[in-house]
Amino acid sequence: MLQIEKLTKRYPTGDLALNAVDLEIPKGQVIALIGPSGAGKSTLIRCLNRLVEPTSGKVTLKGQDITALGARGLRAARRKMGMIFQEYALVERLTVMENVLSGRLGYVGFWRSLFRKYPQSDVDEAFRLLDRVGLLAMADKRADELSGGQRQRVGIARALIQNPDLLLVDEPTASLDPKTSRQIMRLICELCEERELAAIINIHDVALAKMFVQRVIGLKLGELQFDGKPDELTADVLTTIYGEEDWEATIEKVDDEDLDEAVV
């Protein structure tokens, strides 16, 4: 469904963030993107919806060449790619409901969005999603009144209301505590399964990634180093990606039942 061919990004400073990355993701597959800081994980995700313009290469989503689109076409393509951010990136001074509905901005016209006159179907869908992530009662609270975990749930609802084919998830748990991190990861993966969504989850925490995804991609200095099942992620592989370190504790199967009696 998503094809990435020879994707390359060189920043004006001369840093080569991505070097001819090839990747193909089928419908409904959730993959984790791991790698050290500066490996180009964020750049890769942002090149897909062109928040960062790739230098060369091609991205195709459902047969449509994203890299060749003009401004209007790009807007339409972005609607099909929901994005979830590390520090939630909610509009802090708007209410939860407005934040969720902002996911529909690509579908409604300017004046409707200015006066907050969304179609009833959008409003209903927003309520449904808020209920699904457990925040229905918070709908009219301002985003800056919420806790980190709650904000990330709003972020998830905002991405999903776009009715996307693909989720781009940038470090969803980096600002959260371990328990909330797991709840959020589980929620994302469950929702992807329910809706048969493909997702690229860019994540630091290797142990957490292995717990939830079917496929792991390892990135180092802008190049693909590893592509396989979580089980194949051995100490040797981790050493090639991150460098020398004692990896035993990370590859050990973590029993997640004792950690959370999730409310999700």
Add this chain to the structure above:
Amino acid sequence: MPISETNSGKKVWQLRDRNQTLIRYFGYLVTVAVFMWCWKQISDSTTWYFVWDAPRIAADIGSRAMPPKWDYISELWVPIWDTLNIATLGTILALVMAVPVAFLAASNTTPSKLFVRPIALIIIVSTRSINSLIWALLLVSIIGPGVAAGLMAIAIRSIGFCAKLLYEAIEEIDTKQIEAISATGASRWQVMVYGIVPQIMPAFAGISVFRWDINIRESTVLGLVGAGGIGLQLQSSLNVLAWPQVALILLVILVAVVLGEWVSAKVRGAII
């Protein structure tokens, strides 16, 4: 660490080494010299006889001004109303013009850094470096004396002030929120309404109230050049040396300024 040796060869710690100390003293010397020269100029153009006489004159004016002529207040209600209008409508008018200028001047929202931004910056600098009294002077000579000239003067003077603070606020917004809104496929204007506007709203409200407070002060004196408001009464009372009236007007202005500051503090507290 600068350390010097005394004659007996003992090492002594100092805050600065010799050159730094010399430069410093030279700086002080220049400052004092410039100040003395300036003072001489002022002194030369001053009639010192009047200055020595000043305490007596001040006491004389004070005794004549007291008590203020209280029943003169009945003639002040209309000028007070005019003054309030000059400040309030002037602020509103200024904000209407300052918002687009600020968006054109902020480096992250300007349509063109090369052409539009410098023009916006010139508007900002030129309107704010000229005092509202001078603008009033100019407008009185163009559109004639009256409230309208004062209102326009306040509005023009405030454009630069408000636009400068506002564009600094725009440049400091959190880009992640913008990124998130752009990622939903929002258009340029939608990003503006959802991403930028909510973030600068508190700054905007604060700036408006702050400027309104300043404008209350400034509008009280615009009448001196004929631009309406209570300053007109002040000018005419001064011309006929009616000190009790002057005293009352100054009192009214003082009350207005204090009230303005109180209101703006309250509103700012409620918004932010």
Add this chain to the structure above:
Amino acid sequence: MSDVTLDMRLGTKWRKPHFVKNPALRWGLIIGALVYLVLAVSSIEVNWARVSEGLIRGWNFIIAFASPDFTSRGTDIQEGLIESVIMTITSTIVGIAISIPIGLGAARNIAPLPIYMICRGIVALSRALNEIIVAILMVAIFGFGPLAGFITLSFATIGFLAKLMAEDIEDMDRVQAEAIRSTGSSWLQWIDYGVLPQVLPRLVGLSMYRLDINFRESAVLGLVGAGGIGATLNTAFDRYEFDTAAAILLIIIVTVMCLEYLSGIIRRKVQ
């Protein structure tokens, strides 16, 4: 945890919650504001005949900016400008010198109550009185000339700098000040080592900013006879000599721009 269920909300309209929650208060404020606006706008009288006549003059003035006349009143401009600069420099220096003790006195955490009250009183008075009004009084007392302007600007500088400095001192880091006090220092030593180093960098920046403000203000004091370039400007407007007025305004704008640029550099260096 929620008492709202999904079924209750599905199909219901959603509206952004209002900024003012109480509807009576909200409508009261809206209607009040509208009534005020209508009254205020209708009370402004504009003499349209005069305006249309003035528009030509306004246009001439804009034209004058293209060909400002620096020469025909060259000596007046030069003298006025020098006087403005002199007033600016002296009043800023004197203002800073007086602001420091008053600023210290107006900070509640280091000054005893009676001194605090007196200093706050001075600051409040200086801030409440518009420069022009002070200038009028000073001219009445000391006579025409730059001395009145100098006193006015010094007085205004005190209100501005002392207030900001006092606020800075009140917000300062207590621990640093306590550490100096615990060495057994005297009050003056404590101020010198514990308090001033914390507030001086910002004070330098603010002083530069005030220099800039004082110059701008000095340009209008001449309107009431307190010296500076304002008098020349006033005469130019009275005689409709827009090209001279444009020249003076351009000088003011350029000077303010230079001062701002300079103060930006100094502030960056100090902080």
